[in-house]
Amino acid sequence: MxxxxxxxxxxxxxxxxxxxxxxxxxxxxxxxxxxxxxxxxxxxxxxxxxxxDFVGRPSALYPALRFLGADASVPLLFKREDTNHTGAHKxxxxxxxxxxxxxxxxxxxxxxxxxxxxxxxxxxxxxxxxxxxxxxxxxxxxxxxxxxxxxxxxxxxxxxxxxxxxxxxxxxxxxxxxxxxxxxxxxxxxxxxxxxxxxxxYMVREFQKVIGEETRAQCLERYGRLPSDVIACVGGGSNAMGIFSAFVDDPEVRLWGVEAAGEGVASGRTAAALGAGSVGVLHGSRSYLLQSERGQVIETHSISAGLDYPGVGPEHAFLKDSGRATYVPITDDEALAAFYDCAKSEGIVPALESAHALAFAKKLAAQRTSDALVVVNLSGRGDKDIAQVRALRERAEVRS
Amino acid sequence: MRLVDAFAARSKRRPAFVPYVMAGDPDLATTEAVVRALARNGATAIELGIPYGDPLADGPTIAAAGARALASGITIEDVLGSVARLAPEIPSSIVLFTYFNPLDRYGLERFARDAARAGAAGAIVPDIALEESEELRAIFALHCIDVPMLVAPSTPPERAVKIAAASSGFLYIVSRLGVTGAASEPDFAPMRRQVAALRAATDLPLALGFGVSRPEHVRAVADDVDAVIVGSALIDALAGTSGDDAVAATERFVSGLFA
Known part of the structure; x- marks a missing residue:
């Protein structure tokens, strides 16, 4: 439960x-x-x-066969929240x-x-x-x-x-x-x-837990077992809580929350509240928070607007401190590389938020063997990010 | 001066005047001069804002004043320094007004001790409602720092009684739904529905704030409440002034408000 x-x-x-x-x-x-x-x-x-009837659920649990590369042996699944009406889990x-x-x-x-x-x-x-x-x-x-x-x-x-x-x-x-x-x-x-x-x-998690319930049922039905690892990006953290909630009682399922490191957790230009923040109060609850020594909330940075938030949901703070979930940083550059890879290898343009989770999946897969079963919550599609990514690429081309 | 003494000693002026100013907007010397002018002009207590960047209970005027003060680098220590200079000189209570996160970060115990040493009488923390306030109230009480609590028009009667019992110094009645600011009219009907029950529940002075900005507002509530809290309208009146200009603007504002 x-x-x-x-x-x-x-x-x-x-x-x-x-x-x-x-x-x-x-x-x-x-x-x-x-x-x-x-x-x-x-x-x-x-x-x-x-x-x-309106959103188009259940969303698929899709075997991503090419994203990790031709010689990869780790089974990787995408929970396709990007196919929902309006293009995300929201x-x-x-x-x-x-x-x-x-x-x-x-x-x-x-x-x-x-x-x-x-x-x-x-x-x-x-x-x-x-x-x-x-x-x-x-x-x-x-x-x-x-x-x-x-x-x-x-x-x-x-x-x-x-x-x-x-x-x-x-x-x-x-x-x-x-x-x-x-x-x-x-x-x-x-x-x-x-x-x-x-x-x-609590209420928002209850409305997002359908992601985890479907994923769990789809894994059991198709693979006869639970995933070894579940990966989701975390800004405020609703897509992650939605998928994590179905697995918190299964200690064998490792839960990974991927935060936006921006230019790096220690760079001062980051949005990793759990990785670089401290405990404080923002927007009505006590949780981790990017704040100054004087308790003023500080400006955040991430390539992904959806992760560019100085706080994080209190249940994530609890899962971090209890050790049940592990929170890891992914930088702007790593996320952008995963964005391109996913488009070309899978025919899916992911949201920049979800690209953070994809980038970590690649890192994790390198440490896993073929008996793993890794699920990434592909929380949204990337149409909204195309103009931004295009501008970044044009700027990079001008520079080089 | 403690709030109980300030209210006991207040002039015949009815209702009592409780102005709010943001410390460090535009600079601390101006703030201190304005506080002295307010005290000379009959303020029973003066709320001194400690700037915070995300003030959920404040409208645009006070939020912008806080942003200006933060931009000039004002800290809690700076504000307490001002309190220490002002408190021995003025016959008004000084009540600090800020949000929970900067206080929590500073340390509740340390803040209560330092505020008491500086001579502050109380502290208002508008983003902790009754349920989250117990620890703060207990710590502040040990250092004789009063914590006036807020009752809103949306507060159910039985809850208002509990808030009145938990409050100290005075009870802050919020005139209308929403945030601080003079942009929309105060509404005295909810307060009038609440006052009788609150009088029965507490002996504390009742102070009305949020939107109270003009002399007709002050006259309209003189028989209902013990004090009026006026913040945004004063800050608007001080806009763009500093030093002696700010003092003159303060005096004009107060004489107009109680005309």
């Missing part, structure tokens, strides 16, 4: 509810509604139906939260977004369920992800550029919390990862 947080929302020493008083009643209302929904088989039946969560919002009688959805994937996934369910959506997005990200801004608008959402702080995901999240505080009665805040105040980290 996946880990249950305690009554105050703690996974061990991590989690909790560090929010202004104005939000406490809303979080309590949300928690009560969530527990009611989770105990209602009818709620889950509708959730599964939407995932099947939609599993927004479907669940939109159903819950409707059940609670909320009339609007609020979301934060960095790269725009969660914003698009929220705008999508807003359109499907007829709920107006306000998306908060840092000004820099609005510029960098113009295509996703347009898609959100096409879906009927209003995108609000956020000009405070670093003008990225952290500040978009601050603003979404503030807006939610002003309209808690009518609005539902759809958080995009396993972060935030209790019950969000």
């Amino acid at each position: 996946p880990i249950e947080p305690n009554a105050r929302g703690y996974f061990g020493a991590f989690g909790g509810r560090f929010v202004p008083e104005v939000l406490v009643a809303a979080l309590e209302e949300l928690e009560a509604a969530m527990r009611g929904a989770f105990a209602d088989e009818g709620f889950w039946a509708e959730y599964r139906e939407v995932l099947r 939609i599993n969560n927004t479907v669940g939260q939109a159903l819950l919002a409707r059940r609670m009688g909320k009339r609007r959805l609020i979301a934060e977004t960095g790269a725009g994937q969660h914003g698009v996934a929220t705008a999508t369910v807003g359109a499907k369920f007829g709920l107006p959506v306000d998306v908060y997005m840092g000004e820099l990200d609005v510029e960098r992800q113009a295509l996703n801004v347009y898609i959100m608008q096409l879906l009927g959402a209003t995108v609000h550029p956020v000009s405070g702080g670093t003008k990225t995901l952290k500040d978009a999240t601050n603003e979404a919390f503030r807006v939610w505080a002003a309209q808690v009665e009518e609005s539902f805040y759809v958080i995009g990862s396993v972060v935030g105040a209790h019950p969000y980290p």
Whole structure:
């Protein structure tokens, strides 16, 4: 069974509810509604139906025969979250939260977004369920992800550029919390990862655990055994918690969370909260955090906008400290190399986020033998990253 | 000066005046001059903001003031240095206002001790609600640092009573849903629904904040609460000033507010 947080929302020493008083009643209302929904088989039946008919689940568990090279003997499987509607795992969560919002009688959805994937996934369910959506997005990200801004608008959402702080995901999240505080009665805040105040980290994991449940069943059915290793990228960490949660009770399955090292964990230009951060409080929960000695959150860097976040979900902090999962860094350059390799060897253009997990799979496979069974959560497709990768390549060509 | 003494000694001015300023915006010398001016002009207590980069409870005015102060390199130690210079001179209580993470990083015990030595009367930490506040309140109580807690319009009545019981120094009533700032009107209806029950639950002074920015607001609540907390409107009035200009702007603002 996946880990249950305690009554105050703690996974061990991590989690909790560090929010202004104005939000406490809303979080309590949300928690009560969530527990009611989770105990209602009818709620889950509708959730599964939407995932099947709208999202296109179950996603395939695909044997990647060429990515590791012709002479590789280690079996490698991709969990194909990239084939979901809207192109990533994010939609599993927004479907669940939109159903819950409707059940609670909320009339609007609020979301934060960095790269725009969660914003698009929220705008999508807003359109499907007829709920107006306000998306908060840092000004820099609005510029960098113009295509996703347009898609959100096409879906009927209003995108609000956020000009405070670093003008990225952290500040978009601050603003979404503030807006939610002003309209808690009518609005539902759809958080995009396993972060935030209790019950969000737990609730988002429950809406993503379908990834792990499918993977586990597919492995047992097809290979008659569990995987030896499960690899997923970690920014806030929702795709990773989704796939890890089905295996936490199986000590023989090694769990690997891959963080964005950026230019290197010690470079000062990184987003590896677990690898380079320390314990602190951000966005409502206690977890690892990239912060200064004075407790100010510091600016992060990653080639992947979806991993470019100074915090990480509290359950990951717990899995790290308990030793159940191992967190490893992958740099921008390593991820980019894996991005190209995957496109050419498998005919799949992965998201830059997922490319971090792929890069680590290559490293791990070098230490494994043919009796291993390695699963990578291919959390999203790379269409959104094409313009960025192309610009990087053109710049590199000019230099050389 | 402790809050209980400051409220007991307050002038006939009703309600009591509790202004908020951000330490180090634009520089500490200006902040100290403004605090002295506020004290001369009848402030019962003065909230002194310690800047934090991710202030979830604050609107654009205070968030921007914090960003300016951080950009000039202001630290907790610097702010406590100001408190140590101000506290012996002024007849107002000084209440520090900041967020949990920088305090946690500094060390709760160390902060409470250093704040008490500097002469601060209290500390408001708006991102720890009742459930997460127990340890902090216990540590701060040992050092005689009051911790005023917040009650919001969304707080259910039975919870408001528990918050009142946990609060010290005064009880901070948030006027409306949302964050600090003068951009939208305060709403006194939720406060009026809550006040009777809060009076029954606590003897602490009741202070109303969030959006209280104009003389008509002050007059409107004079019979309901013991104090008004005014932050963003004062910071807006000080915009672009420093030194003597800031002192003059402060005096104009206070005389206008209580006109």
